Amino acid sequence: MHPIRHAKALVRERLTNVVRSEVRAEMRTTATLAAQVVEARQAGASRLASTYDHTKSPSDEFYGDLAERLRGAGVHVQTKQVDVARFSDWAEGHPGLWDCYYGDPATRVEKLLEHFLSEESTRLTAGMAYIDVAAAGGHWVSCLRGAGLNALALDLSYPQGVHGWRIGADAQEIPLPSGSVDAVSAQCAFECFQGGADVGFMREAARLLRLGGRLAIVPLYVEDAHFIATSPYTIVEPGCFDEGAAVVWRDDEYDEPFARHYSPEALVDRLGDALGLFSETRVVHMTNLESLRERWPGSRLYAYFMLECRK
Ligand SMILES: C[S@@+](CC[C@H](N)C(=O)[O-])C[C@H]1O[C@@H](n2cnc3c(N)ncnc32)[C@H](O)[C@@H]1O
Incomplete structure (x- = not known):
């Protein structure tokens, strides 16, 4: 030819x-x-997330009982009343955030509360090196940078590598030197970490933080049963599911592929060793979300728990 x-x-x-x-x-x-x-x-009720997920119509009493169960499982739980007046002033002082959150006005106050709690918990101030992990879709880092803070945004979905203040990386393998960061947070994100990435991220945060540096995870999803909600519109590798967890279909309006909710016992079982890498760890239990609902009627607030760690 x-x-x-x-x-x-x-x-x-x-x-x-x-x-x-x-x-x-x-x-x-x-x-x-x-x-x-x-x-x-x-699917019948036993295969649907709405059967297990109490964040959709949350009650202070239900999460109060869970806080007791966490204590029974050996977790250090500290109660906290969100300072409604202070949070309200803070929200008004961040009009940019208020205006851009979100498609669903019912969760706008919840998003702001997550940022407020992270900022408070990590004691964020100018001059600190801070990473918001799994940050895509959020406006928190641009808001902080606008205020002159050295905030970095990391997400698996960003182009790989360090590009200015954006880092494309897995939360388990962050391309920055050990001890180089003052504060790390994950807001509305930790539950999305598939397979061993929850444990991997805790270990990575412990490596990255300088001595005395702080990690805040909010919300920390704790429920009475350990379950993983997956979207039928995405394929999750079978190896990503926790042993012993119920795997159920999301039946809400979101299509986030993966959301892990720990039972108190599963939390200890999965994260216990990684928590030992920090000098202080506590689960903070917010006990007055009802007052926030009264202040902002129609808001869905579910940040009952957050995890605070200090290196
Ligand atoms: C619900 S969104 C985050 C929302 C954002 N933090 C906010 O406050 O609006 C969850 C994010 O987690 C990211 N993600 C999931 N697994 C990750 C991993 N192993 N490492 C880094 N990012 C991850 C996803 O790419 C997604 O952008």
């Missing part, structure tokens, strides 16, 4: 193979997703 024709035939054959294999992979994914959607639609 003429060399040019031969080359064309080769290229055609290679391209056909590539396209075929892409189409096959896409068909497999589509078939799996379709099967998941059908399964989720037909």
